[in-house]
Amino acid sequence: MALAILCSGGDAPGMNAALKKFVDHVYKCGQTPWFIYDGLEGMIDGTIRQAYHKDVAGILHNGGTIIGSSRSKRFYDPVYRRQAFENLQKYGIDGVVVLGGDGSYNAFEVLSREHPVNFVGIPGTIDNDIYGTEYCLGVDTALNVIRHAVDNIRDTASSFKRAFVVETMGRECGYLAAVTAITSGAEICAIPEICFNKDAAQEQLKKEISGGRRYVLAIVAEGTKMTEEIR
Known part of the structure; x- marks a missing residue:
């Protein structure tokens, strides 16, 4: 199984720690981790690379996110959403972990209604406004x-x-x-x-x-x- 992670929307403290834990855990489970660089824009453009332990070594105390993030106007267009889905298929991605806030989750909810995309979210926003969790990354x-x-x-x-x-x-x-x-x-x-x-x-x-x-x-x-x- 291939699992990818991306950061979407505003960056928040703790995102790099989440990226490291994602890579370590996916390998521990015998699966293959992938990074989607630059958020939704990167998923549209196909900037998807396999992640390795060396990519996340020594990043725990770094701010921001090593894989970049973005807010994407293009993702409102179903043509670009299909392009993003096709890129996931191209790399054999079975599921996506979305590290972001409610806007990011809403975007993936729309995508999952149009195409068979499995996703789960890690609440990453200093606003602390995600339903179902008491504490978000960065708060x-x-x-x-x-x-x-x-x-x-x-x-x-x-x-x-x-x-x-x-x-x-x-x-x-x-x-x-x-x-x-x-x-x-x-x-x-x-x-x-x-x-x-x-x-x-x-x-x-x-x-x-x-x-x-x-x-x-x-x-x-x-x-x-x-x-x-x-x-």
């Missing part, structure tokens, strides 16, 4: 990067008696914003899943400022589209 690293930035911002905020609004990624999922706000002790948190009461927050902050509060930190998820309003 922990993203959270730590945000926390480090917020800790530095707090120093300046407290020194100059200022308010700072920090917008986090995550699209329609407020996980990064919520956990950042909880662990950093932010005064305001706005996420798409919960209606934000701006007036109530404003009144509470007025009381705290009159009581001696020197600074305010607001963590806002991008999916709320309220960053400018809160600022």
Whole structure:
């Protein structure tokens, strides 16, 4: 059996570790691993190569993905989807592991309805918005990067008696914003899943400022589209 893996969409921390584990495990099972380079674009163009242990040696601590990734407009066209399927057949690929987010899974769902393609996904997105899993690859690293930035911002905020609004990624999922706000002790948190009461927050902050509060930190998820309003 020949199994291929590709990275699709935005890269996320941990993708290289997943690639190494894929290659090691497939060989351990007596099967043949393949890399599809440059995501969906590479599948369309046929940039598919057999993977070897030497390809994944020493990559655990490297960022990004050694096989590249892409977002493909061509994949919306059924002609190019057929071309991608024919390339899988050309190399005798029996199944594909998709390392990416919901957009990547949706693309393969369309492909699998049109052609007999078996695929499984490894959730790889800092948005942490994939159904059926509590934690996606890249989320922990993203959270730590945000926390480090917020800790530095707090120093300046407290020194100059200022308010700072920090917008986090995550699209329609407020996980990064919520956990950042909880662990950093932010005064305001706005996420798409919960209606934000701006007036109530404003009144509470007025009381705290009159009581001696020197600074305010607001963590806002991008999916709320309220960053400018809160600022």
